[in-house]
Amino acid sequence: MSGEIKKAAATTNATNVASAKRMKEFKQFDIVSDYSDHYFASLNLGFFGKKKDCFTNANSGVLKKIMQEWKILKNSLPETIYVRAYEERMDLLRAVIVGAAGTPYDDGLFFFDFAFPPDYPNSPPKAYYHSHGYHLNPNLYGDGKVCLSLLNTWNGEKEARWNPCKSTILQVLVSLQGLVLNEKPYYNEPGRRHSQNKKLSKRYNSMMFLLSCRTMLALLRKPPRSFEGFVHEHFCTRANFILQAFKANTVCSAAFGHHQDNVSHFFFEGSVKLHQKTKLYLELENAFTKNTASVTKLAFTDDTKNEALVLHTSNNEGLYQSKQIWGLIGLVLSIVCLPLLFSVFLELVG
Structure with missing residues (x-):
């Protein structure tokens, strides 16, 4: 570990300890x-x-x-x-x-x-x-x-x-x-059973995490009265944990990079583009830094974005290949069935 990283880690730990102490008060x-x-x-x-x-x-x-x-x-x-x-x-x-x-x-x-x-x-x-x-x-x-x-x-x-x-x-x-x-808040909606739609539930969780992050930004901009100090110290203490969770959310949810036509896209992480996530991450990082949190800028690296992009791309390629196969099957069926249907039509006319 280099001297700069050690120094940054020590500063982060000291800040977290001080904030945690104030939180207890x-x-x-x-x-x-x-x-x-x-x-x-x-x-x-x-x-x-x-x-x-x-x-x-x-x-x-x-x-x-x-x-x-x-x-x-x-x-x-x-x-x-x-x-x-x-x-x-x-x-x-x-x-x-x-x-x-x-x-x-x-x-x-x-x-x-x-x-x-x-x-x-x-x-x-x-x-x-x-x-x-x-x-x-x-x-x-x-x-x-x-x-x-x-x-x-x-x-x-x-x-x-x-x-x-x-x-x-x-x-x-x-x-x-x-x-x-x-x-699993997805199942809070009446009629949704835990034994069903597990993938939808995971995607919903990913989306709700991102909305929770946007809520954090709104609170940092304008904390509610009588809780200003609490909001400040909480995000000082938890900033790095939140950014690490953002990284995990980005990589894991990339596997759900498409959505079915018969289900609302609102529940699908694929509806949030990778560049939008990157922008949100940077907004969080900047907000935490302005909040005087010692942010360790290791949570959302280029490797993370590349890993998520690979997952997203491979998933879409699989979907594309699946569509190609079904299209080919449809073409074969049409070639086989059309002559038969035409002959039946001629017999009925005759």
Whole structure:
């Protein structure tokens, strides 16, 4: 290992250690004041912009229930979920879920805004996903809609729907993490069985990983309020891991470099050209560098691009050869069958 590489590796390790330390200091649950960019900031306000009494009256059952929820969140959040409540708007919450390893959302950050309704907990909280325009899951729409049985926004059995006596916002967050942002999101769509369409599922995962990367770029450009430091430190710590995952995604998905005519191209990695991936990778690398991450520029080399290109080309050649064979078979059949059909026609006419 050369002196420059050793120095770069040492700098990267030092940066990661410092960022990881600051990440641990970021509270999983906290109460903050600035809710100005919250999606539901104007919800639950009266004509003169005053909060409804149920959120200000200390004797309100709604207010008491929300404070109970705060206590549950403070003591029971999984380590990859972070929540901010608002001292002047107790009806609002913001949460971020860190994408789990083994999923196409690995190391991504997924932000959700929640609003408790005036009749809470008789009705579930309202939810909005900060999609930045990307539809990266069957349950998470580009317009921010969140489809989940527990929120009564998705068809499901009675046991899976909101129960005023038992359901909590913590259950909603854990469901989003485990049931929505999972290993095989392709099967979140009703009617898709795990025993079928395994190739489509893999291709879908590749596409969702790329959309997750685009979401990262959007978050780095404009992180949500009260999470600016968290976004900065997270991507400082995880930058190199994300770039390495990008490399693996590019090479592995190249084997799926074509799509069938009877299935939407949206699910196929072949719909994203290699030069587009290269451009996205460079955008990520530059964004991470600007974010003061010590990026080791080894993840997306020319060898990687060539390897992916070879896989993509050989796959397309196989498809081309297959089409040639079927075309030849069709030609032979037409030569054999046409005279026979012509003779049958003459007999019928005669």
